Amino acid sequence: MTASVANANGYNFAYLDEQTKRMIRRGLLKAVAIPGYQVPFGGREMPMPYGWGTGGMQLTASVLGQDDVLKVIDQGADDTTNAVSIRAFFERVAGVTTTTATAEADVIQTRHRIPEQPLCQGQLLIFQVPIPEPLRFIEPSEEETRLMHALEEYGVMHVKLYEDIARHGHIATTYAYPVKVDGRYVTDPSPIPKFDNPKLHMSEALMLFGAGREKRLYAIPPHTRVESLDFDDHPFEVQQWDAPCAICGARDTFLDEVITDDQGGRMFVCSDTDYCQSRVEEVA
């Protein structure tokens, strides 16, 4: 998808040099071949801080072609500051067309959400990942967690979820909810709300995950089984809201709470701004 063209800014097309992009694409091929497995890659410094989406940006830069249409969202919204900043970056260094419409995008870079509108075959969803290791908060050592993955030693994760139930009566993980990909690797879906987890299962689109600081990438290919970890007597369930979206009236979307005054007044609106707006336009 990539062509080697230096643009007016003196940087290569999409910022990274072609050698680096090739190295990353090789890593991505491996990731697709082993769904959910974290592939180490020689992550580069990006001109944005680590933790602000450098992993996702390196993946986007590596797969982006000149004719691709790019959408960037953060918290589901196209107009959050960091989404604006990353979109502006690729407009500047790649000169690609950008969009806010989910259906029109070839490549979607996202932080913390999966769009409400189902994705189609051929679309790429690229996640920004802060901590790619789902076992990290149980076992801090990389040496250990790598061994645990190799031996499929995932009992500790179930123990952690069980302890939640014992203490709170519920599994107390609400985002970055661990999944098992293709019946093999326990994987961190990035800090998306667990509301979005079902969208990972048998998706039409290829989903790529990039962690820049931790220098890991992984993938969930289309039509791959993705199960959220749970128990028979405590099945996985997603968040629900009592009220519909105050703008478009949707009852099946993830809602953000907005504080409207200093009297404790609040309302709930879709976190996916494009979806919300398109519903409003349909009605009008």
Add this chain to the structure above:
Amino acid sequence: MYVAVKGGEQAIANAHRWLADRRRGPRETPELDVAQVEGQLRLAVSRVMAEASLYDPELAALAIKQSSGDMVEAVFLLRAYRTTLPRLAETLPLDTAAMRIERRISATYKDIPGGQVLGPTYDYTHRLLDFLQLANAEVASPVAAEEGLAACPQLLELLDAEGLIEREEDDGAEPYDITRDPPDFPVDRATRLQMLARGDEGYLLALGYSTQRGYGRNHPFAGEIRLGSLEVEIAVEEDDEPLCIGEIEISECQMINQFGGSRETAPQFTRGYGLALGHNERKTMAMALVDRALRAEELGETTAGPAQQAEFVLAHADSVEAAGFVSHLKLPHYVDFQSELELLRRLRREHAARAGVGAGVDTKTNTATSNATHSDPVKEQQA
């Protein structure tokens, strides 16, 4: 009617414009020149070059100016530039024994071959503010030595000749390149040293200090600290003489630490090593302490101190990574926070139901009541 906040783009542009104004400062004072930073804030320039892993005093000075003196930001600017540079050649290993010495001291011997050279050091200055500098007083030229310094042998080589200190030899292995490949824990010493060389000075200082206070003590002596200039060479053709492509300033610290030894090998002093681009003496000393601490396992010592935990020390040493991840907390987390809110409200509803009071009970009242029963909370805690 609520309208979603728009206009992030304009807000960002305006913020950058304001920032540029703040950086420039009052227009009635002359603008800071990059050459002034390079010439007069040399230690800041050195630190930025060392932690960015790029030897370019002018661009380091530019980064300091552009970041308003925020060193972590300056390191980041230069590092992000470094990553775009092509790799044209690889230099030959530097021989620090051939250094053109500016400063060289040892704390282990009173006099050493080649002599002790204090050089330009803040050591022994009385830390009294020099108010004359408020008025830009004239500064006298330094006293030049009558003859140039000869190349000084590495002091530890002298101990090596007697077999008193562990020998360090080049095993000829191709070093791992931390700028091209992700660290693969556990990492070897060459890789550790690369990571420490670009590690944050404050972080290494604290860790090194912790070993002195007993968290992984290793009984260090400053065997030799040297600062000076070294020629950098590349091999153009295999059989030709190496070609000098320039000179860089380097700081080096070799620590001598307490002995290891076993039934098979006689006891020997061990080593800790620190090296940094530019004039970075404190950094190299701290690095040498931490390097030695990280060798604990290899030398058969117990690893109880934080400075001895390789993955912990190395994974958190880089200021660009650390500053980035801490600062990312400023990014919106509405969605995750909303998810937590929803769960917390549910848990509290269930908690209230279990406690036999109606849902929506005001917890503030609860707290106040429980406080009231304990008239003296301090006494309660002590009891």
